[in-house]
Amino acid sequence: MMRAVRLAQVGKPLENADVPVPEIGPDEALIRVAAAGMCHSDAHYRAGISKIDNLPVTLGHEIAGRVEEVGSDVTNVSAGDRVCVHYLVSCGSCEFCVRGLEQFCRHVQMIGKDRDGGYAEFIKVPGANAFPLPDEIPFDVGAIMMCSSATALHALNKARLRPGESIAIFGLGGLGFSALQLARAFDCEDVYVVEIKPAKLASAASMGAMAIDARSADPVEQIKEATAGRGVDVALELIGSAKTMRQAVLCLGPLGRAALVGLTAESMSIHPYTELINKEVEIIGVSDHLAAELPALIEFARSGKLRFPQDALRFVDLDAKQINASLDAFQNSIDHIRTVIVQSSDK
Numbered sequence: 001m002m003r004a005v006r007l008a009q010v011g012k013p014l015e016n017a018d019v020p021v022p023e024i025g026p027d028e029a030l031i032r033v034a035a036a037g038m039c040h041s042d043a044h045y046r047a048g049i050s051k052i053d054n055l056p057v058t059l060g061h062e063i064a065g066r067v068e069e070v071g072s073d074v075t076n077v078s079a080g081d082r083v084c085v086h087y088l089v090s091c092g093s094c095e096f097c098v099r100g101l102e103q104f105c106r107h108v109q110m111i112g113k114d115r116d117g118g119y120a121e122f123i124k125v126p127g128a129n130a131f132p133l134p135d136e137i138p139f140d141v142g143a144i145m146m147c148s149s150a151t152a153l154h155a156l157n158k159a160r161l162r163p164g165e166s167i168a169i170f171g172l173g174g175l176g177f178s179a180l181q182l183a184r185a186f187d188c189e190d191v192y193v194v195e196i197k198p199a200k201l202a203s204a205a206s207m208g209a210m211a212i213d214a215r216s217a218d219p220v221e222q223i224k225e226a227t228a229g230r231g232v233d234v235a236l237e238l239i240g241s242a243k244t245m246r247q248a249v250l251c252l253g254p255l256g257r258a259a260l261v262g263l264t265a266e267s268m269s270i271h272p273y274t275e276l277i278n279k280e281v282e283i284i285g286v287s288d289h290l291a292a293e294l295p296a297l298i299e300f301a302r303s304g305k306l307r308f309p310q311d312a313l314r315f316v317d318l319d320a321k322q323i324n325a326s327l328d329a330f331q332n333s334i335d336h337i338r339t340v341i342v343q344s345s346d347k
């Protein structure tokens with residue numbers, strides 16, 4: 001048996017449970033979880049804002065640990081390896097999977113939602129979902145990278161950001177924190193961060209970006225002014241508001257690309273001719289990330305281009321009480337400090 005922290009009923013606190021250690025099949029790996037990141041979406045699952053079909057389920061989709069055992073068909077990792085986990089389990093054979101677009105897999109399952117996740121001592125995953133984690137990357141960082149950093153990288157890839165281009169990032173939360181560092185790793189000199197919180201504006205500036213205070217003046221005007229009227233090549237909207245989505249489109253120069261990542265139920269209005277057509281700008285939706293993008297992400301972290309200072313992380317035990325309290329804190333504020341469930345002294 002093993003310990004797990006599970007969602008048994010929507011709207012109720014997570015519960016401590018003793019469940020059997022998963023038995024693996026030939027194409028699966030059993031991982032001893034060393035670190036599991038806590039995500040905003042976990043608070044949404046618990047609250048019922050995002051729907052969960054199969055209960056009870058062990059939450060946790062940001063996972064790193066050590067391989068305990070592999071099935072006979074697994075060749076990419078072996079027992080004892082340090083690994084991090086890609087959270088989308090796909091069928092591998094549908095029309096999207098064969099094109100490497102597994103986030104649209106017709107049978108996709110999300111770890112920690114549709115199947116048991118990492119708030120447990122062990123997790124079983126398909127071998128293909130385990131990625132080697134280099135020794136330079138601590139387990140806690142390996143875990144939290146697998147969600148917001150991976151999505152930030154996917155957004156930059158979807159926006160086709162090229163070296164030397166300029167970028168405006170709307171919102172310096174967990175996604176923006178990674179997007180800013182990754183944009184610099186893509187050799188983008190001119191990175192603008194639009195924020196309203198003084199502490200976040202200061203941290204953007206300290207990370208080498210140009211901080212745009214949206215409270216002081218229209219951020220679009222400020223970006224236009226800073227770029228001699230031209231606008232930026234790429235804008236990332238990470239906040240999830242119709243207002244900032246519109247600003248992300250309006251701050252683009254000719255052939256600019258706005259990648260929208262933040263979620264909102266609001267509608268956004270655009271004037272097709274003057275704001276889109278005559279500049280040939282593009283508005284691009286971004287959802288999740290691809291397994292094929294993870295090796296590059298892991299390399300950015302290994303080489304130190306993507307960092308998470310230890311004082312930006314908060315640690316809790318694998319314990320329902322502590323985890324529920326952290327999820328409560330998520331619901332009440334948007335905090336870019338990440339909380340990680342740590343289970344071992346194994347680094």
Ligand SMILES: [Zn+2]
Pocket residue numbers: 038039040041061062147148
């Ligand atoms: Zn997440």
Ligand SMILES: [Zn+2]
Pocket residue numbers: 090091092093094095096097102104105106107108
């Ligand atoms: Zn598929």
